[in-house]
Each structure stands twice: as structure tokens, then as C-alpha cells.
Amino acid sequence: MNDLDELVAQAGRDFTAAAAPAALEDAKARYLGKAGRLTELLKGMGALSHEDKKTRGAEINQAKQAIEAALSARRQALAEAELEAQLKAEALDVTLPGRQRGNGGLHPVSRTLERMEALFGSMGFEVADGPEIEDDWYNFTALNTPADHPARSMHDTFYVDTAGPNGGHLLRTHTSPMQVRHAVQHVKRHAASGSSAPMAEIRVIAPGRTYRVDSDATHSPMFHQCEGLWIGANVSFKDLKSVLTDFFRRFFESDDLVLRFRPSFFPFTEPSAEVDIAFESGPLKGKWLEVGGCGQVHPNVVRNFGLDPEAWIGFAFGLGPDRLTMLRYGVNDLRQFYEGDLRFLSQFR
Structure with missing residues (x-):
């Protein structure tokens, strides 16, 4: 496994470990942010030859797409989990008997x-x-x-x-x-x-x-x-x-x-x-x-x-x-x- 495959695998593990949207955005910044690891790899391409740039650029771009796909999947999973929790909290048990008004009566x-x-x-x-x-x-x-x-x-x-x-x-x-x-x-x-x-x-x-x-x-x-x-x-x-x-x-x-x-x-x-x-x-x-x-x-x-x-x-x-x-x-x-x-x-x- 080359360095990019390991980077994609590590990003997937970090995204899976994020239990809340805020933690997921922090993990995204470590890989796709301005100072993220993929950005650092792109900056290092300046020392490569023209042919190597084309090959390396394609590999980095492919890794970026894989990381973004993993990020989107985790965002969707967190959103679905939040919706499910909300539905459970606001659930209406339609099997309960209806609330009826009691019969009134004369004061003693x-x-x-x-x-x-x-x-x-x-x-x-x-x-x-x-x-x-x-x-x-x-x-x-x-x-x-x-x-x-x-x-x-x-x-x-x-x-x-x-x-x-x-x-x-x-x-x-x-x-x-x-x-x-x-x-x-x-x-x-x-x-x-x-x-x-x-x-x-x-x-x-x-x-x-x-x-x-x-x-x-x-x-x-x-x-x-x-x-x-x-x-x-x-x-x-x-x-x-x-x-x-x-x-x-x-x-x-x-x-x-x-x-x-x-x-x-x-x-x-x-x-x-x-x-x-x-x-x-x-x-x-x-x-x-x-x-x-x-x-x-x-x-x-x-x-x-x-x-x-x-x-x-x-x-x-x-x-x-x-x-x-x-x-x-x-x-x-x-x-x-x-x-x-x-x-x-x-x-x-």
C-alpha cells in the first residue's frame, strides 16, 4: 500500500470515529483544509519533472476524490442518525387510547x-x-x-x-x-x-x-x-x-x-x-x-x-x-x- 492509499484509509478511519458534525469538520480540515495533508502533497509537486507531475497529480486527485466520498458518506450517516434520534424522541404511540373529556356533574x-x-x-x-x-x-x-x-x-x-x-x-x-x-x-x-x-x-x-x-x-x-x-x-x-x-x-x-x-x-x-x-x-x-x-x-x-x-x-x-x-x-x-x-x-x- 503506497502513501496515498494509507492516507485515504486513515481519513476514512478518522471520519468514522467522528461522532458529531463538529468533530467531522475538524477531521476534514486535517486532510482537505488549507493546511491539510493533501494540500501539503500538492505543494510538494513543484520539485517533480513534468511527466512525474502528471502522474503524481492524477494519483493525488484520485485520493482526494476518495476522501471526499468518505466525508460525504459520513455526513449522511450522521444526519440520518440525528433524524432517527429526533423521531424517537417525538414519537407518537398511536396504540394508546384517546384522551377523552370526563363527564361533568353538579357541584355538591x-x-x-x-x-x-x-x-x-x-x-x-x-x-x-x-x-x-x-x-x-x-x-x-x-x-x-x-x-x-x-x-x-x-x-x-x-x-x-x-x-x-x-x-x-x-x-x-x-x-x-x-x-x-x-x-x-x-x-x-x-x-x-x-x-x-x-x-x-x-x-x-x-x-x-x-x-x-x-x-x-x-x-x-x-x-x-x-x-x-x-x-x-x-x-x-x-x-x-x-x-x-x-x-x-x-x-x-x-x-x-x-x-x-x-x-x-x-x-x-x-x-x-x-x-x-x-x-x-x-x-x-x-x-x-x-x-x-x-x-x-x-x-x-x-x-x-x-x-x-x-x-x-x-x-x-x-x-x-x-x-x-x-x-x-x-x-x-x-x-x-x-x-x-x-x-x-x-x-x-
Whole structure:
């Protein structure tokens, strides 16, 4: 093997050993660059005779072609290897099952609200709706809670503004304002009708979101309430106890559920009571738990409805759908309802 054959063989070995394009270009420079070995051989031809130049030039040119062919082959091999690695890294396994959207479902609190509306609806209660940004008169004053009333401290809330003909606007602290709005509109509609027949009773529930500055495992700055109102010519506390007892027994599906009405105070009812239920099993066995408040509607509130408290009487109640949801489904932290964790919420689908 002459020197040129050895040079071609060595170049082939160096090109094969180059594992990356940059290393291959370095190897190319050693043989085909301006200071490469073939270039040096061409420079040395100046001392040869004319006939020897022709022979040697042809041999060097043949060696150059062989080296360039080996270089091109190695470049192609490196490019193919890079493409194969890229394809493997970006491979799509078409044998995998498709990604499907899961089926949605009602939020557990929404389930409770629908259940409450259905149960009270079967007792003849309508469903009222109203604004969540309420004015001071409907939220407090119309409910016998004037600006200097101490009960307002229990309703610390978020004010939008404090100016206006009705005392400014705030995020409502309960859904009782919806009772007032519904009752006022009910009275106005009857008056506008010009009918000589007695006005129909007012029987309504007001479910919805409410807001207070409060947050812990059993309280949230935003929570839900379902308030109820029944006003008629002869609606008594006995009717109140009957309605709530029937509701809770049907809600918890227990005919033996025991309720306790404990004297309390609310500015918009008189007399007033807290409603407790007794648990006969589970972690709360042997304990009473408060589930709402109620009472006969205060005469001042009846007047704010536009009615005569001597002729119209009735009761109101307020229940917490969030707490009822916790009890029904065994949830011990209210905040889980509002964290948006699908692992928790998917249990109620």
C-alpha cells in the first residue's frame, strides 16, 4: 500500500470515529483544509519533472476524490442518525387510547340547593331571586336593623360604596333582602290589579350566595343561604315548626329526626329561635348541631312589606345549604367546596 492509499484509509478511519458534525469538520480540515495533508502533497509537486507531475497529480486527485466520498458518506450517516434520534424522541404511540373529556356533574352545594327547592316547592313555596349587590335599606333597615343597631356588627361585609339614597351598596350578608323585595312587589301587584278579593298569602324561599368577612374550616367569605317566608292572615309558630320538621326529615331521609327550637334573638323576628337537630349515629352521635334560625316576622318588618301587622302575620327562617351539604355527605371542611379540586368534586358526579 503506497502513501496515498494509507492516507485515504486513515481519513476514512478518522471520519468514522467522528461522532458529531463538529468533530467531522475538524477531521476534514486535517486532510482537505488549507493546511491539510493533501494540500501539503500538492505543494510538494513543484520539485517533480513534468511527466512525474502528471502522474503524481492524477494519483493525488484520485485520493482526494476518495476522501471526499468518505466525508460525504459520513455526513449522511450522521444526519440520518440525528433524524432517527429526533423521531424517537417525538414519537407518537398511536396504540394508546384517546384522551377523552370526563363527564361533568353538579357541584355538591348545587345539588343541595336543588334538593331544597324541590322539597319546599312541594310545600307550596315559590323561589325568589334578587341582586347580590344590595342597598343598605333592603339588607339592613327594612329588616329592622337601622344604622346604629348592634346586630350589624355580626354582618361585617364588603361595601361597594357608602353613598346613596338608601345608605349605599354592599355585598348582601344574607338572602333576607330577597324576601323584602318579593313581598313589596307582591303587595304592589295586588294593589295595581284593583281586585276586591283578599291578597294571596306570601310563601317564598330565597336561595343564593351571600358574603361576610369570615374564613375558617366551617366559614367562608362567600357562602350560601336559603331563607324562607310565609305571611298570611293566620300563620303561627306551630306552622313554622311543622314546615321545618317536615323539611329536615325529608332532606336527611329520616322520619325519626328530632328538632329542637332554642330561644334566640334576631332583629327581624320576634319571638326568635335557633334550630338544632339531634344525631343518633356517626361521629356526632348524641350531639345537637345548629342548622338554622327562625321566628315570627317582626311587626316593623311586616310594615316595611307594606302590610298591616295587625292583619298579617307569619314566620321566616334561614338555613345554611353549605352546612347541610357537609352533614349530608360527611365533609368536615367547608373550604373543600371552593378549592376546585377535581379529585374531591368528582366524588359527587
